[in-house]
Every structure is written in C-alpha cells, then in structure tokens.
Amino acid sequence: MIISIKQFTSSFDVSRSRLATYICLITLFINGCSTNEIDHSNDFKNNGRDANALKRDALYLAESLPPGLPYPDATFQFGLEQQANYLNKISEQTFALEQLTTSVSDLKVVTTEIQHWLENPKHSPNLIAHQIKGQDQRGNVQITGYYVPIISARHLPDSQYRFPLYRKPTIRNEDGTFPSREDIDFKGALTGQGLELAYTDSLIDNFFLHVQGSGVIEYEDGEQKLLSWGGVNGHAYRSIGKVLIEKGEIDRKDISAQSIKQWLIEHPERQQEILSANPSYLFFSEGPNKPIGAANVPLTPLYSAAVDPSVIPLGSILLAQVPKLDANGDLIDHEFRLLLAQDKGGAIKGPGHIDWYQGIGEDAHFHAGQLKHFGKVWLLLPKQRQ
Template sequence: MIFSSFFQRFRPSRFLSSYLRPLCLASFTTLLASCSLTEIDHSNDFENNGRDVTALKRDSLYLKESLPPGLPYPDESFQSGLAQQIAYLNRIKEKDYLLKNTQTSVADLKLVAQEIDQWLNNPAQQPQLVAHQIAGQDQRGNVQITGYYVPILPVRHQPDDTYRYPLYRKPTLRDAEGKYPSREAIDFENALAGQGLEIAYTADLVDNFFLHVQGSGVVEYEDGERKLLSWGGVNGHPYRSLGKELIERGEIDRADISAQSIRQWLLEHPERKREILSTNPSYLFFSEGPQHPVGAANVPLTPLYSAAVDPSVIPLGAILLAQVPKLDTYGNLIGHEFRLLLAQDKGGAIKGPGHIDWYQGIGEEAHFHAGQLKHFGKVWLLLPKNPTPQILIAQ
C-alpha cells in the first residue's frame, strides 16, 4: 500500500481505512485496467504514475476524516511561509466559502493557521483539526501533483538580432468579448507591437512560453540587473496543455512527457513551433513586482511548501496535508512522503479537484525537479474541529 510509510512514521488511527480496502477481489487485474483507462485523463495514464486504484470511489468532493496523531514536521522555512499566510488571512475580509458538500470561512482558515502555529511551538500539543480529503481526478482521492518554479532568464532592454522576443505588460485594449489577442496573434503576428508594452526581450520564444506557464520569473539584463516579473493578468483565452497536445498527436509518449521533453521536441522541430505553441491560445502578461516571487495571495512563495490550487475547491489561505511524489534522479516514482502545504497561488491550468501545482523554488535545480513532477498523490484540506459560526455564503 502506498500509505504504508505514513502508518509506520506517524502511527495514525484508522482515519484512512475506509477507502484503502480493495474495490473487489474478483477479476482485480481487469478492474484496475478499467479504472486506469476510464477515470483519469489518458495523458496521465502512464506506468508507475503513483495512482492508488484500490481506494473506494465516492460521490462527495470532500471526505471528512480524523486528523492523524502525527503530522509531518516542517523545517523553518515553513514557519516563515505560515507567517505570510496568517498576514494574508488577517488582510482579507471575513467571508464564508460554500465548497459543495462542505463549507468553511476565513475565520476557520485563521483557526487552522493558529492551531498549526501553536503546534510548531509546542509539538506535544495536538492540533484540533479535521482532514477533508479532496476527491481528486478519479473520485478516489488521486490528485495529480505537478511542479512549478521561477526561472532566471537572460534578457535585453532593447531588441537585437538575438534577443528579439518581447515579454509584455497587460494591454488596455480588448475586443467586444473582453478578450485580448490570442497567443498566435501576439507572438507571430505582432498584435501588440507599437503599444509600448515591452518589458524586456528574450532570445527564445519557447523560453517566453514556459515563463508564461510558470507565471513569474527573474530576468537578468545585460548589465547584471535582475528584476522579478510577476503575474500581470491573462488574455482571457482558454488554457490548453502543450504536453497533452503532443501526447494526443503521438509526438511524445505519455510516460515521457515533461517540461524537458517538450522543450527538446520543440528544439528538434523548429518548423512546427508556431503550429504547436499556438494550440494554447492563453497568454500571460507580466508586471515588474517585488524582489521575491509572490503568488495569487500576494505573499512571497515558500519553496517546497507553497502550492497553486483552484480556489473554488481549496480557498487561498488554506493549509493542506499532502502525500507528494518522491522521484529518483531519472524522474521515476520511488514512493510518497507527507508534507504540509500552503495554498498561496493559483494558475490557469489548475482547475477542479484533480490537480495542484507544487512550488519548487528559483533557478535550474528547481527547474529540474519541477519538470519531472507529473505524478499522483493525495491532498487533504485541513479545517478546525470546532468551526466558527457561518456568516455569508460567498463562493
């Protein structure tokens, strides 16, 4: 069982036992194959993807369970991220969130943060929390956990023969539907040229694309100056995964898909760059922000503890217990480990209960780890055992 290390390390009560039972004993191999093919997107159906097909299927989005008696103790960087989380919760207005079969509030999220903070200062004091498991992509609790990072990208202030691909601020003009031009129109038809929106120029349109996917990045100019470019809005067009597109076209096997393999494919097929990049019409604009990468909650991101979520499923400001993939140097799954995560960001590709994005940090090492992550784990939304009275249904 993929939960075995959790039982050995934390000695939890039987809070997970209800859905760890096999689905059935007869024709089990056939059943697993059927589950694998029909319950998740086929682009994620690769060998050793970390998915637990033995968990019972359910209809509810959240499955309420007792908190285990042991939580994974984080390092000091988590405490800094938690302080930012508390500052965010103190800054926003009080409201309630209606989350399908459960509900919570800003006040509840504050209670969770306070319980975790008190536990960090006194580990013998068990947090008074309840774990609500997210249904995942397959209604069996399996959530795909991908990674993102902040790249460091060489740029120029002015274009030249090499550095000629602009990174843009958000324009003011849009069409009658409230949308801005598509990726193809912006990158290949110069739809934004002449509006003074250029922040910097890069040497590779593919670098721009991956910077859009990451949502922020550090740029380094020719004089050594560095600036952080943060999320500055999107063009309103739907997001389409390049990896999924290449899998469906038979260009890359689903087991081999990663940021690195997509980059390599684009490098080897320059004549098809426009065709493939344009299949994702979504386009991200940047703003020159603070010195440290920030997420949608407008707080600095903490490497290996911040996560991007769909706020309609997991409110920003929530704390999660997550079973995250452990990979070897080749990107192969070798197990899972449990971590506390901070819901501090969101992204165009993070929709529904089946996907979160785990922040890996800044630079090439973070890039390497983020590019390998595409496996399944499990996620629990932590809520107080004694919630506050509800006031207003807001979401």
C-alpha cells in the first residue's frame, strides 16, 4: 500500500501532538506552559505554527523519508541541473552542522538520487530526512518569500531619478565594515566615488530591492539590466517590519511587504527614522540575464530557497511543508515541495527561517509579500550515513 506524504506526516504529528499536550497539561499546574517561543512579531492568528509538536534540543531530527515524495513540475529539472553544476564546481569539503556532519559528496548523492527518481518515479530514493528544529525547537520554520522586482531607472540622475544603486566600495571603515544605511542613503557617504550603477525615483523601492537581493532595472529606452547580489556593508540586519510592530504602527497580523511600503509612503517625514533602523545595506553587481543566487547559479521560481548555510549547506535539497495562502494572504493549508538551497540572505539566520523564491515581476511580488507563515523543513541526506 502506498501511503501519501500527508497521511504519513499527519499520523506522526498526531501522536507527538497528544504527547506534547499531556506534558503541557501536567506542567501547567507547576510552571505554566510558555507560549512565548517565537518572536512576538510572528505570533499572529493562523500563522501555521504547530504549537503542540514535541519540543527538542537537537538541531536535526532524523526521520524516515516518507513514501510519495511531491513530484515537481518540469521547471524543477532546470534547477536540479544548476544544483549539480554548483556541486561539481566547488571543492570537496565537510560541513559540521551541530550534531550532524555532511559533505559535498553527500549532497551530490542526494542530487543523483532525486534525478533517478525523476526519471523513474518507481525508484525509491535511498535518502533520510533530517527535520530542522525551527524557531521554537518544535520544527516550526518561518517561510517568507522573495522575488526579483522590475524597477524604472536612469543612467544619469535628474530631479526625479536621484536615488542611486551602488556597487560595492573598496574603502572600509576601521572596523572592517562599510558605512551604514543612514550614512549612505541620508548622509551621502558614497557620493563622488563613482560607484553608482543606476538611479531610481524611490528610496523605498531601493530599500526593498536591497531586501530582495537582486532585481531588474528598466531604462527609459526599454533596455533592461539585471542587478545581482554584490555584497553587503557588514552591519547587522534588522527587520523594519518588527520595528513598525514594536512602535505600534502596524499590527503584527497585518505586516507584509505591501503594508510596510504603504506605511512608508504615507509617512515621508519618518522614512529616515524607520529605514535607518536597519543599518544593513546591500550592494549590486551587473549580472547575466537570469537572477543569480549566492551559489552563483540561476534561480528557479518556486523551487529555489535562501537559507543560512551554517544550518543548511548551499547545494542541499530540502523537503518542505510550505504555506498555501488565499488571495487575501490567509493560510488555508500546507503543501509539500522539494526546494533547492541555492541562495542566502542577511535576514536568513539560524534554523527558524528560510526564504522561498517566487520569481520576477508583480505577480511574484504579490505572493512574496504575503508569505510570513510557518511550515516545516527537512534536510535530505544519503541513508547509508546512518
């Protein structure tokens, strides 16, 4: 009998949920059950978090690979080929991931096993799934979305298009960093160094382009050029969404890229205050025609993901339980997908967050802006390692 992945996971989670509930009821009379296990900005109604899952200390929990893997569409094959190209280019190395150790050779085996499965769905991949402990140590990983925007730009500045997009400087501060966002955008720290790649008409659009990591700029003559990730200034990333929640400006249940952008547009007098709260700044490089991730391979919409390489090595293949949202951005279900760890980002730190690539343009923008919900993530590795 073939058991679906959803049936497998549901039956497994039910038993764990009951155990966690019993433990919680017992400890309630002693210490009370803490619900403050995630950042308060993510603690909104219907956020997709499984609060009853069994809590654990280990970063990875080894589980049998359930039968009935989610079969991807044809575009996944392109992404898998890019994955293989990346792994073949980098040198053999070992990744020490807390209690788990893996290697480039292991990741190549996973890629080959998935390729064999795609060619022959009756083939059972000889793999094991290692669940990531998540933000709350219960396996709940926040899954946000990112995309590649298309932004109107000019080669030279004028009265409207006066906000520059920069390539990476060569001169650093004494502490090894580059100037902060406030110094660059509001105090002209990079002016006159010849680092400008293009000029836009919106500092807000520039900010979100920094958050996305790459984007397409379109000049007045219709020419389009892709700007890719070109490095960061070395300052710590801080979410301005969290800042706006903490200041009581946007309710946590309403926070999204769209609501943040609208707030900034409606409060021009506070743009410097809020934007500067995130001192991290991203620089760009002029890249090829397709968006490139940190693994230096083209990204595949709905299959590429940005991860923290200290938790999930670049070149890994993931099994993920991702949120399904309705047109209003409300969670209606989860679905299983295979994802390719091909990118990283300044906001993606630790085992509690991955960023799911949605594609290019406004449709991708809409879907990326709505995603902020929890799901679950498994790192796939060769079974014979056990």
